[in-house]
Amino acid sequence: MSWLPSDEDEPYAEYADHVVRQRPNPKANRPRTKRRPQHDDASTAMVIGVDRGRYTTRLSDAQGSRTVVAARARELRNTAIVTGDRVELVGDRTGDEGSLARIVRVTDRETLLRRSADDSDRVERVIVANADQMLIVVAAANPEPRVRLVDRYLVAAYDAGLSPLICVTKTDLTDPAEFLAHFQALEVPVFLSNTGAFPIAELTEALTGHETVFVGHSGVGKSTLINALVPDADRETGHVNIVTGRGRHTSSSTVALPLVADGSPHATDDTPLGWVIDTPGVRSFGLGHVTPDSILKGFTDLAAIIEQCPRGCEHLDTSPDCALDLALENGDLGDAGASRVESLRRLISEREDS
Structure with a gap:
């Protein structure tokens, strides 16, 4: 015979087996709404x-x-x-x-500069939004300039809709003419500087009215250049290891600095002439997120030849009837053009392999 609680057992009735207890749920009882403030005063x-x-x-x-x-x-x-x-x-x-x-x-972004860890990585690392120029900083020596890395910067710039500029530092150590010949056909503006002596007036004119993202290999003098353009920016500078020839990473985050008339980043009463955006130095620049068509945008000097390729041409050295091969055989491209073709095919091949 089962036991049932009586009136005299009322203090213990809630513990009986037949009594179902309802646990309170504060979240379920909380009023819910999908309406959000408009923040008209933002x-x-x-x-x-x-x-x-x-x-x-x-x-x-x-x-x-x-x-x-x-x-x-x-x-x-x-x-x-x-x-x-x-x-x-x-x-x-x-x-x-x-x-x-x-x-x-x-708000909606006008441009978006991205990179990946390597060409096999499809995860995008967003570097900066709404920039309209990219200043590629390279050293004529110590560390040696890397043509392939600059090609990657150019591809990323054209893919993001940025106008590229090139600044070569440490030209007192060696003549950068041979290096710059690789990009002569692109008609990219080039600025030259000696160690510790930058063309501030020319650069300021080129940066005025723009938001320019600075990119470059570690140790090329990017932070030193920014400190010269924006006094009191206080960007940490490093040195190049004499054994490995590599620079030490100094900038650890992306920072936008106002370029103002008197050169002071703290002159808040003035409207900035432009924005200088410093980024951490990198030794590689992955293009895993970039499509083959976007890679071709970085080689505008080869565009006329590529248009003559048959439909579906992959522009590799194994592609049949590729117009690039004919141009190379006829010597139409010269030494710099041949190097550009090699860079293009290397980027496309590395992306396909990944």
């Missing part, structure tokens, strides 16, 4: 640095230009925010020490 700012979940932004409004530190809103937790992004801020936008604004929206 201010648009430019992200100039990212560090462990905190975003340093440049905000210009009726109160002037100032630096505002922000965190992103919960609804943006799966959205990548990088240097160069235009974001909308709410909350404390005074820029006072200890203040923290909130990023509630990321």
